[in-house]
Amino acid sequence: MGLPVATLKKGEGRMLKAGGLWVFDNEIAAVTEDAVNGELIMVEDFDGYPMGTGFYNSNSKITIRMMSRNKDAVIDEAFLRERVQAAWNYRKRTVDISSCRVIFGEADFLPGLVVDKFSDVLVVQSLAMGIDRMKETILRLLIEAMLEDGIHIRGVYERSDAKVRRQEGMQPWKGFLSEPFDPKVQIVENGVKYIVDVEEGQKTGFFLDQKYNRLSIHKICQGMDVLDCFTHTGSFALNAGIAGAKSVLGIDASQLAVDQATENAKLNGLQEVVKFQCEDVFALLPRLEAEGRKFDVIILDPPAFTKSRSSVKNAVKGYREINLRAMKLLKDGGFLATCSCSHFMTYELFTQTIGQAAKNVHKRLRQVEYRHQAPDHPILWAAEESYYLKFYIFQVMNQP
Incomplete structure (x- = not known):
């Protein structure tokens, strides 16, 4: 059985067609009855042309967040591993990875998800229902990718306490996703030492x-x-x-x-x-x-x-x-x-x-x-x- 289908209005989806990853509620003509919030949906243009696959959420003005433009893509663990590895490889090539943003949502084709690395701790912020259901798998794959480079992550903290989650039909939440650890983490950046409070600091802490x-x-x-x-x-x-x-x-x-x-x-x-x-x-x-x-x-x-x-x-x-x-x-x-x-x-x-x-x-x-x-x-x-x-x-x- 195939995925549910969202059909765009004629002349809509301009952002999507230009390479963007969002489909707004006012761009959609119809959605099949089997669509479920937080689950995957196929997007088609008004004439039935396949535009790709994304997460559906009728609670949000951003009703669909695209995961792939390939109509035949299977969004499984292998797919996520490829996305996570690509994000990690990019950071290794471009920045000091002692502390850095490892996943930056749409810009890493993992919409609604942010992961920051502070020394040997990860802080995750999940702001979209579809990706929220995959975050534990994504985090496991990310930790595995880092371990292959000899980087051991000792703990993960979630800072999904932003009010914007309510617009997705989710409650704000924060807490440990691993064994508890001291949330005040020391990092060094540009030769400057900081204590980052991942529990109480703004957003992800720094x-x-x-x-x-x-x-x-x-x-x-x-x-x-x-x-x-x-x-x-x-x-x-x-x-x-x-x-x-x-x-x-x-x-x-x-x-x-x-x-x-x-x-x-x-x-x-x-x-x-x-x-x-x-x-x-x-x-x-x-x-x-x-x-x-x-x-x-x-x-x-x-x-x-x-x-x-x-x-x-x-x-x-x-x-x-x-x-x-x-x-x-x-x-x-x-x-x-x-x-x-x-x-x-x-x-x-x-x-x-x-x-x-x-x-x-x-x-x-x-x-x-x-x-x-x-x-x-x-x-x-x-x-x-x-x-x-x-x-x-x-x-x-x-x-x-």
């Missing part, structure tokens, strides 16, 4: 996507006074400190994050150089300006100000405000490292917003470099959602 962007600030921070805004657990601040900054001030609105960042500073012997404060960045920047404070380098790594198209306008205001304030706090010729981690804040819009901020405060920008997320978070062309992190370094100068 933002691996900025790894090489953090490395890129080393040269500009040597001997400088640095301000790191939205520091989280201190990653940019500590990179500035280890690179030889004269002083570093890290700011975050979360006392828990500030406490973790302070512990990380001690771990690296940087507690005399790198200091942290619990403050609202939007309130602090005008106050520092009023006090006449100036910095050589300012880093802006805010959380996503928008998670939907409907709130982009307010997000633009937020990004413009913090960049404008930062430019005013920089010494003439100082450096601004600024980024956005929102998919909906596009490269073009982010670039335009920074330009407007500079114009408003009569500053000239000299671009040092433009970067995006680390290669272990690959950008899959045609899957727009996989390109989300934009990162600039500018030299900020007064108008001559």
Whole structure:
């Protein structure tokens, strides 16, 4: 007996036909009665042409997440082993695998699943019903692939506590998928030591996507006074400190994050150089300006100000405000490292917003470099959602 079938409306499925992996609810004309949420379904164009196989879920606006374009594909353990091995091989070729994102959902053709490796621990986040039913098999295959390279994984923790799971008809959940272990895991990245709290930290515990962007600030921070805004657990601040900054001030609105960042500073012997404060960045920047404070380098790594198209306008205001304030706090010729981690804040819009901020405060920008997320978070062309992190370094100068 064959798979259930979803038939697209005439003229729909444009994203799918361009190479994307999602089919939305409003693109589907009909679904056969034997379709079951979380199970596989065949997708056909309006004229019956086979488009491939994916997971079906009527609870979600993303009703089908594609697994294969091959109409004859069998989604079994052998299929999953091939996908997992390809993901692991890619990381071995492109990044430092001591700590990295090993599976990045759609960009690794395993939609809805994220797996991060922190030293010898894996953290998994499962956000789609279909892949959730396969996660234990995928994790076993991944651990086996790593073991073949002499890498022993001592534990697995699940951080599927994101609210978005409710949109898939699943409850948020977190907990051990292995024998319990100390959830505070020490890692080393760019020569900096961190304690990653996989149980209570944000998302999977640590933002691996900025790894090489953090490395890129080393040269500009040597001997400088640095301000790191939205520091989280201190990653940019500590990179500035280890690179030889004269002083570093890290700011975050979360006392828990500030406490973790302070512990990380001690771990690296940087507690005399790198200091942290619990403050609202939007309130602090005008106050520092009023006090006449100036910095050589300012880093802006805010959380996503928008998670939907409907709130982009307010997000633009937020990004413009913090960049404008930062430019005013920089010494003439100082450096601004600024980024956005929102998919909906596009490269073009982010670039335009920074330009407007500079114009408003009569500053000239000299671009040092433009970067995006680390290669272990690959950008899959045609899957727009996989390109989300934009990162600039500018030299900020007064108008001559």
